[in-house]
Amino acid sequence: MGFYIGLMSGTSLDGIDAVLVDLAEGGKTLTVLAHSHAPFAPELRSELLALNAPGDNELHRAALAANALALACEERIEAVLGGTSRAQVRAIGAHGQTVRHRPGAFDGIGYTCQLLNGALLAERCGIDVVCDFRSRDVAANGQGAPLVPAFHAALFAQPDMATAVLNLGGIANLTLLPAEGPVLGFDCGPANALLDGWCERHTGQPYDEGGRWAASGRVDEALLAQWLAEPYFARRPPKSTGRDLFSLDWLDPQTLTSRDAADVQATLAELTARSVAADLVRHAPASRQLWVCGGGAHNTHVMQRLTALLPGIRIRLTDEAGLQVTQVEAAAFAWLAQAFLEKRPGNLPEVTGAQGPRVLGALYPAR
Structure with missing residues (x-):
């Protein structure tokens, strides 16, 4: 030791x-x-x-x-x-x-x-x-x-169950741990970088505690569809991203001027949840358990949306495995x-x- x-x-x-x-x-x-x-x-x-x-x-x-x-x-x-x-x-x-x-x-x-x-x-x-x-x-x-997938594999892999690990930081990234076969992983897209930035700009608070502000808004499906058309989401792994792409400028401010700020926050939360859920289903459909870590694990609203979008997967915080998120x-x-x-x-x-x-x-x- x-x-x-x-x-x-x-x-x-x-x-x-x-x-x-x-x-x-x-x-x-x-x-x-x-x-x-x-x-x-x-x-x-x-x-x-x-x-x-x-x-x-x-x-x-x-x-x-x-x-x-x-x-x-x-x-x-x-x-x-x-x-x-x-x-x-x-x-x-x-x-x-x-x-x-x-x-x-x-x-x-x-x-x-x-x-x-x-x-x-x-x-x-x-x-x-x-x-x-x-x-x-x-x-x-x-x-x-x-770089965390090798570490995730050492701590969270199970020989009899396809498992995944989701880090909800500024960017959301997934590690895919199949019961058999190679470990995979990639950045899904934006998470706290945009959620926190939009929240700070419009409320003065550094983050949306528990996702309560997002939960008060309404998802704008047209805006969500526009964002999900970003080519990054369709790219196959290996792939990684950051603020070079997903900055507040990426939101196209001109399209947001007439929209309610809480609705935009709700739509950003939905963007995070849907992009993660879609990637997990697309690349690891056999997964039965998802460990979640990172500061975004405390966003109750995003966690609830993930649970709704992934009904066949047991979603757990890494705290339950002895390592706080x-x-x-x-x-x-x-x-x-x-x-x-x-x-x-x-x-x-x-x-x-x-x-x-x-x-x-x-x-x-x-x-």
């Missing part, structure tokens, strides 16, 4: 989750020892959001944001360490903040960019830092995402840090489309 720290700040930009975990060799079992979450400082959140789009002086601003993110991560590390000595922690697995994700674009290679000053984090914490997990997969002609992705990057140190591949080529298994990440050793 060994102690690792996992750090995750996702597309929803709701803050940083940190976990201290005890991992068996080979990542076969995992125990969460501590968890801490904190929202981003408003100015850092605003800058990270702005850096998702072209702007002035981007290199300078991105470098300073990467420094600020490292310092914010240091605070979460202090929170989960408690009385645990730094010397007991083998490594920190840090995802960083995705601000651009364009695999395969432009020159046929593309890129993915997760801001984080890993050197500064290692210097401040005195613990080895493994970060930049996605770039190696992209270099091998993969999507660089999603807000801990799963941070734990996955602790698991990936261990895989790096043990020189185990962290990607699944069937998921990302990479040319083969690759050891993922870059190491910043402690001083």
Whole structure:
């Protein structure tokens, strides 16, 4: 067994989750020892959001944001360490903040960019830092995402039942765990990135708590059909996406000026639920159980819509499996840090489309 720290700040930009975990060799079992979450400082959140789009002086601003993110991560590390000595922690697995994700674009290679000053984090914490997990997969002609399916398979796969895992973060992504055959996974489309953005713009609240505002509105079927015509939804995996596509600008503001804001929120919630349900039925019709994690698992309205759309599937929160919904992705990057140190591949080529298994990440050793 060994102690690792996992750090995750996702597309929803709701803050940083940190976990201290005890991992068996080979990542076969995992125990969460501590968890801490904190929202981003408003100015850092605003800058990270702005850096998702072209702007002035981007290199300078991105470098300073990467420094600020490292310092914010240091605070979460202090929170989960408690009385645990730094010397007991083998490594920190840090995802960083995705601000651009364009695999395969432009020159046929593309890129993915997760801001984080890993050197500064290692210097401040005195613990080895493994970060930049996605770039190696992209270099091998993969999507660089999603990377959590290998972790999901280790924790949630059942030999006698086709199972799936849904992460409802800024983007919704599915992992498909058949009773037999290869693990699959892909990004379905938008989730909290649009739900939170629309809610904040029209109510001033950072998110729609429990989905109550969406539940008060009416689904606009014409608008939903327009959104579902987006070519991304029809693409076959491997595929991944982010704010590069699904930003508030994607909603086509001109079509929304005469619509009730609550109805748009209801339609966005329905977009999330229908795109996930359609993908699960299309790509894993034998699935009988769906584990749900991510901040969107607390959106009661979206969860109710998924239950209605998937009547033959048992839908459960990962809390029931001993891993809280807000801990799963941070734990996955602790698991990936261990895989790096043990020189185990962290990607699944069937998921990302990479040319083969690759050891993922870059190491910043402690001083």
